[in-house]
Amino acid sequence: MKNHFLWLAAGAVLAWACAAQGAGTILGTKHDFTGLNQRAGVTAMSGVAFSDLGSSCVYCHIPPEKGNVDSSELGGNPGWNRFLPATGAYNLYDSNTLDNKVKTPSPISLLCLSCHDGTMAVDMTVFKPNGWRSSEDAAMHLRIHGEDDMMNCAKCHNGRVAHNIAIKHLDTDLTNDHPISMTYAGLTHGDPDFRAPDGPYGFDNGVKLYDNKVECATCHNVHNPDITLLLRAPAARLCETCHIK
Numbered sequence: 001m002k003n004h005f006l007w008l009a010a011g012a013v014l015a016w017a018c019a020a021q022g023a024g025t026i027l028g029t030k031h032d033f034t035g036l037n038q039r040a041g042v043t044a045m046s047g048v049a050f051s052d053l054g055s056s057c058v059y060c061h062i063p064p065e066k067g068n069v070d071s072s073e074l075g076g077n078p079g080w081n082r083f084l085p086a087t088g089a090y091n092l093y094d095s096n097t098l099d100n101k102v103k104t105p106s107p108i109s110l111l112c113l114s115c116h117d118g119t120m121a122v123d124m125t126v127f128k129p130n131g132w133r134s135s136e137d138a139a140m141h142l143r144i145h146g147e148d149d150m151m152n153c154a155k156c157h158n159g160r161v162a163h164n165i166a167i168k169h170l171d172t173d174l175t176n177d178h179p180i181s182m183t184y185a186g187l188t189h190g191d192p193d194f195r196a197p198d199g200p201y202g203f204d205n206g207v208k209l210y211d212n213k214v215e216c217a218t219c220h221n222v223h224n225p226d227i228t229l230l231l232r233a234p235a236a237r238l239c240e241t242c243h244i245k
């Protein structure tokens with residue numbers, strides 16, 4: 001796990017260097033909060049709903065000018081620019097046939113949940129970039145939540161003023177979602193119902209394992225919008241990457 005984050009940190013530094021060459025394919029996607037206002041043709045979002053931090057990357061990654069800071073000292077998710085959601089609160093998928101049961105999502109999935117469980121504001125980052133002025137702070141700091149009140153993006157994103165955001169709100173109850181953070185059952189042909197991965201990082205089609213585990217980012221790549229819903233393989237083929245039946 002530790003190595004993974006070191007590797008990520010090193011990768012992140014590299015990317016800042018080549019972001020200009022398109023390393024940030026996140027630009028123009030729904031995770032590009034800096035470009036959102038212009039794209040959506042409204043001025044209502046950053047300024048009101050969330051702070052425009054001037055860089056799309058820092059809503060997830062630690063700003064590069066902060067160097068080797070440890071976000072966990074400030075209650076952050078280690079290696080990321082986001083706070084840890086109240087982890088005890090998750091209700092993860094379970095069933096009688098599930099072999100590997102987990103209680104708490106891993107940090108890389110908590111990164112996603114820090115926005116998608118609807119408990120924290122989208123712009124609630126551990127560090128703000130240098131040069132960002134607090135006088136530019138948003139009037140409100142809204143959360144991805146389908147409830148139409150002043151705490152939530154659904155104030156507008158209710159299907160009338162703007163597209164409904166409720167389906168992006170996974171909630172802290174994940175029992176309806178694919179299980180996450182369990183060790184992959186098909187390692188070294190361990191389980192006949194699962195394919196063995198092609199290598200230590202997962203499958204040749206891009207479906208990725210993290211420390212041998214299945215996480216949100218196993219199926220989704222927020223950096224690549226080529227496949228709808230940011231999936232790593234088309235939905236029709238995704239499942240059979242791992243499941244044999």
Ligand code: HEC
Nearest residue numbers: 011012015016019023024026031056057059060061217222
């Ligand atoms: C919504 C959250 C999010 C945002 C915003 C984001 N990233 Fe990432 N980034 C991730 C995740 C998750 C990973 C790990 C992906 C993986 O393991 O494949 C990652 C990995 C990386 C890596 C490691 C190499 C790789 O591709 O795996 C680099 C470099 C990187 N991001 C650069 C950037 C840059 C530059 C931006 C802004 C243009 C940015 N990221 C915006 C979530 C984000």
Ligand code: HEC
Nearest residue numbers: 030059060111112115122164165168216217220222229230
């Ligand atoms: C900083 C907040 C934030 C983080 C962190 C974050 N997301 Fe999102 N995500 C959003 C928002 C906002 C949307 C768009 C909601 C809308 O407009 O309906 C979104 C949309 C999505 C979508 C749908 C994309 C589409 O084209 O409709 C997927 C899939 C997704 N996120 C997965 C992830 C995964 C996986 C991670 C972790 C690697 C992650 N997100 C981390 C805020 C976040």
Ligand code: HEC
Nearest residue numbers: 030039040042044045049050122142153155156161162163
């Ligand atoms: C004051 C009203 C308002 C608020 C509050 C608001 N939005 Fe929006 N948003 C809009 C409008 C209007 C559009 C354009 C119509 C649409 O895409 O549905 C839009 C579009 C978007 C898009 C689509 C942009 C694209 O190019 O696909 C995303 C993503 C988004 N909003 C995210 C958010 C998030 C996340 C929040 C809460 C942090 C939020 N919005 C709060 C009004 C608002």
Ligand code: HEC
Nearest residue numbers: 109112113116167168178179180215216218219229235238
């Ligand atoms: C096993 C693969 C897999 C895993 C693991 C996974 N997803 Fe997904 N996700 C999908 C697929 C497939 C879809 C599209 C079909 C659907 O909505 O069920 C999807 C849809 C989504 C959507 C968009 C909903 C919509 O219809 O607009 C979001 C947001 C999302 N996932 C976030 C996450 C987050 C956050 C996690 C981790 C807590 C996660 N996913 C884990 C496969 C996965």
Ligand code: HEC
Nearest residue numbers: 095097098099100179182183184185214218238239241242
């Ligand atoms: C990266 C590999 C991977 C992918 C891709 C994947 N799964 Fe899974 N899935 C698993 C693992 C591992 C388990 C947990 C098995 C265990 O521990 O018993 C699981 C469990 C499940 C379960 C619960 C089974 C039970 O015993 O309760 C369902 C249902 C499921 N997956 C459906 C899907 C669907 C539908 C898709 C495609 C959208 C998909 N999976 C994609 C690896 C994957």
